[in-house]
Amino acid sequence: MKTLAFLLVLLINSSTLLAQEYALVRENGKFGFIDKTGAYVIEPQFDKADSFSDGRAAALQDDKWGYIDISGKFVIQPEYDRVKMFNSGLALVLKDDQWRYIDTSGKELKTPASEKYYDFEEGVALFRSGEKIGLLGTDGQLILEPTYDAIKKFRNGHAKVSKGELWGMINTSGKVVIPVEYEEIGNTYKEAGVYGKKDGTFGIIHNGSFNPIDNADKVYNFHGDSKLTYASRTKKTGFVNSKGEWVLEPKYDKARAFSLGLAPVAIGKKWGYINEKGEMVIEPQFRDAEVFSTNGFAPVKDKAWGFINTSGKVIIPMEYGISGNFAFLKGSEEKGFVNGLARVKSKKGWGYFNEQGQLLGDKWFQNAEPFVSVK
Structure with missing residues (x-):
């Protein structure tokens, strides 16, 4: 039993270490x-x-x-004029007017010469030769x-x-998954389809077929794991499925994506939330409204922004600013709350609210970036 208890403690501690998140x-x-208690793990000491x-x-x-590690010590010495963030284990750095890739130990990656270098993301980087673009792998090979x-x-x-003038879609191995034959195409691949x-x-392009939507004049990306996306017809917005069928007829003045079975819709200048049957479950009352995060909170606006839960109850009063277009994390679809915390701005500065509506550390900062995993 003692051995089992020790292993459980070790597992919990290991999970905690793996789940560490820091914010700049x-x-x-x-x-x-x-860290997520609001305590400093690396004291303020850097100009940038x-x-x-x-x-x-x-x-x-x-x-x-x-570059520093999580102890705050330089593990890649400060010798570069400009640097980018790491992604896929590699980062772009500028030294002696030459961009190059380095790994997390500072070792340079040998790559074919190019007129322009691009950040890695999802294991690949764009590679330009003349007017054409290809893909570079993390081994430095095309x-x-x-x-x-x-x-x-x-x-x-x-x-x-x-x-x-035509668009299609590829995966990170360069394989064509949607033929280059569309005048427009969505930028987000989802199981439910791509417009x-x-x-x-x-x-909607789904399972190799193109499913036309009756008289649609605009369609938007599928969000999360929702099977519906929103589209407009003659200045009204409704919702369609993967087959291109109108599941909810376009009758709203504006709409956004379904998340947790709820979608923000506008009637006139007021926003509320409907369910997937089209029933209004949170009455139109807000000047603006965003989709629900996976934790069940959504940003809503009166004169400023706050947050409600899926019952429509205000959890954080509408008294704050929220960073531009909710672009908290590069590539993230989460808006508002990210990993249990929402970053907001007040007259006192930037801070973080938890899901209980409490200000993290009861403190405001001059600047505050999103929490990110450090493991």
């Missing part, structure tokens, strides 16, 4: 890092810094950039020869690509 904050003009990625955070010392006129941001392992436009008609 600025206080008295210096940058440092806090960036959030952690792949266990490293960029920091400025004596006008040169390097995965895809420069073939396309454009390759956009990878999301869920897929990216939209273009040849001439597209072909021969002037909007529809």
